[in-house]
Amino acid sequence: MNTTLSMASPPSAAASASxxxxxxxxxxxxxxxxxxxxxxxGKAMMWIFLLSDTFIFSxxxxxxxxxxxxxxxxWPNPSQVFALHVGGAEVPLLLIAIMTFVLIxxxxxMAMAVNCAYRRDxxxxxxxxxxxxxxxxxxxAMQAFEWSKLILEEGIRxxxxxxxxxxxxxxxxxxxxxxxxxxxxxxIYLLVVATRLLRxxxxxxxxxxxxxxxxxxxxxxxxxxxxIFALFYLW
Amino acid sequence: MSSSPSPSSSxxxxxxxxxxxxxxxxxxxxxxxxxxxxxxxxxxxxxHFQGYLRWGLILAFMLLKAGLIVAVFMHxxxxxxxxxxxxxxxxxxxxxxVGLMAAEADHTFITRLLFFR
Numbered sequence: 398m399n400t401t402l403s404m405a406s407p408p409s410a411a412a413s414a415s416x417x418x419x420x421x422x423x424x425x426x427x428x429x430x431x432x433x434x435x436x437x438x439g440k441a442m443m444w445i446f447l448l449s450d451t452f453i454f455s456x457x458x459x460x461x462x463x464x465x466x467x468x469x470x471x472w473p474n475p476s477q478v479f480a481l482h483v484g485g486a487e488v489p490l491l492l493i494a495i496m497t498f499v500l501i502x503x504x505x506x507m508a509m510a511v512n513c514a515y516r517r518d519x520x521x522x523x524x525x526x527x528x529x530x531x532x533x534x535x536x537x538a539m540q541a542f543e544w545s546k547l548i549l550e551e552g553i554r555x556x557x558x559x560x561x562x563x564x565x566x567x568x569x570x571x572x573x574x575x576x577x578x579x580x581x582x583x584x585i586y587l588l589v590v591a592t593r594l595l596r597x598x599x600x601x602x603x604x605x606x607x608x609x610x611x612x613x614x615x616x617x618x619x620x621x622x623x624x625i626f627a628l629f630y631l632w
Numbered sequence: 633m634s635s636s637p638s639p640s641s642s643x644x645x646x647x648x649x650x651x652x653x654x655x656x657x658x659x660x661x662x663x664x665x666x667x668x669x670x671x672x673x674x675x676x677x678x679x680h681f682q683g684y685l686r687w688g689l690i691l692a693f694m695l696l697k698a699g700l701i702v703a704v705f706m707h708x709x710x711x712x713x714x715x716x717x718x719x720x721x722x723x724x725x726x727x728x729x730v731g732l733m734a735a736e737a738d739h740t741f742i743t744r745l746l747f748f749r
Contacts, residue, residue, distance in 0.1 A: 433714060433718075434712065434714055434715045434718070435712060435714075436711070436712075436715060441715070444715065444718075444719050445719075447719075448719055448722060448723070451723050451726075452722075452723070452726065455723065455726040455729070456729075459726070459729055459730055459733050460733075462730065462733060462734065462737065463733045463734075463736065463737040463740075464737075465737075466734065466737035466738060466740075466741060467736075467737040467738075467740035467741045467744070468741075468744075469741065469744045469745060469748070476677050489677060489678060490674065490677055490678075494670070494674045497670050497674075498667065498670060501663070501666045501667060501670060502663075504663075504666070504701065504705055505659065505660070505662075505663035505666075507705075508659040508662075508663070508704075508705050509656055509659055511652070512653065512654070512656050512659065515652070515653040516653070609652055609707070612705075612706075613706055616701055616702075616705040616706045617706070619701060619705075620698055620701045620702065620706075623694055623697045623698050623701065624694060624698065626670075626673070626694075627673065627690050627691065627693070627694035628694075630677075631673060631676065631677050631690045632687070632690065
């Protein structure tokens with residue numbers, strides 16, 4: 398960013414052009430020594446990544462809408478497909494509701510981890526991040542249970558199912574599978590950052606923004622679930 | 633992902649640029665609110681609301697939850713407008729895609745009814 402500062406002579410146009418070499422020079426030339434967002438690069442890049450991820454999930458959900466609207470075969474009722482037997486009675490969407498609450502709780506603990514990190518309370522921040530990762534792993538485990546129930550007991554396949562429109566399976570496995578993959582990646586990411594916190598990696602600089610950046614990713618995973626829950630399970 | 637020596641990544645001296653520190657009570661309130669909203673949207677299904685009431689309620693609760701998560705948990709409410717607009721405006725283009733695909737899907741549906749039944 399301040400590659401021109403090391404020069405002894407006052408920066409003429411030719412001198413500053415020759416001072417920029419390599420990738421660093423390319424970046425500083427293209428950015429013209431300006432910052433658009435006034436946040437650290439890590440945070441800006443995480444937001445831009447999340448924006449691109451938003452488009453991926455939007456495309457999945459739009460594709461789901463398209464096949465659901467255009468099919469002439471009745472769509473399986475998610476309320477019944479995802480019902481659980483509890484004590485002889487069928488409770489609709491019970492497992493999905495529990496999964497939703499688990500994921501929201503993990504978002505809450507993550508927000509508190511960010512708060513602890515900025516107070517430089519790295520032990521509590523790491524502990525809260527591990528709690529968050531555990532809740533996330535619980536979510537993935539419940540999803541694995543749900544998938545195996547649908548595949549083994551109800552005979553739902555990506556190409557067809559006994560309840561109705563064949564597109565139900567492909568949309569379901571694609572959307573929830575991709576989301577589950579995000580949760581799994583998030584769990585690994587959180588555990589890596591928590592380990593680094595515990596080892597005191599950020600003590601020297603005192604910069605704990607990495608926790609907020611990891612939190613942005615985690616809250617995004619929760620955010621996507623809000624849309625999947627509403628548009629796929631409840632619709 | 634350790635920080636580069638850029639000036640904006642200094643420790644929480646300037647709250648607008650790097651240190652997003654907010655009271656834990658706020659997080660707890662939003663957390664509780666998200667629980668309530670999730671319960672309400674679950675109850676929409678549980679009580680078998682149908683038609684526009686169902687879809688309206690589902691969408692309303694969804695957007696409220698999404699707004700709370702983005703604004704408070706992801707700190708968008710305290711970021712500079714340059715970042716807020718750069719992130720929140722582009723997804724609106726998705727609405728165009730949704731509109732186009734809804735028209736396309738309706739067309740496919742009618743064609744299927746006409747020729748494949």
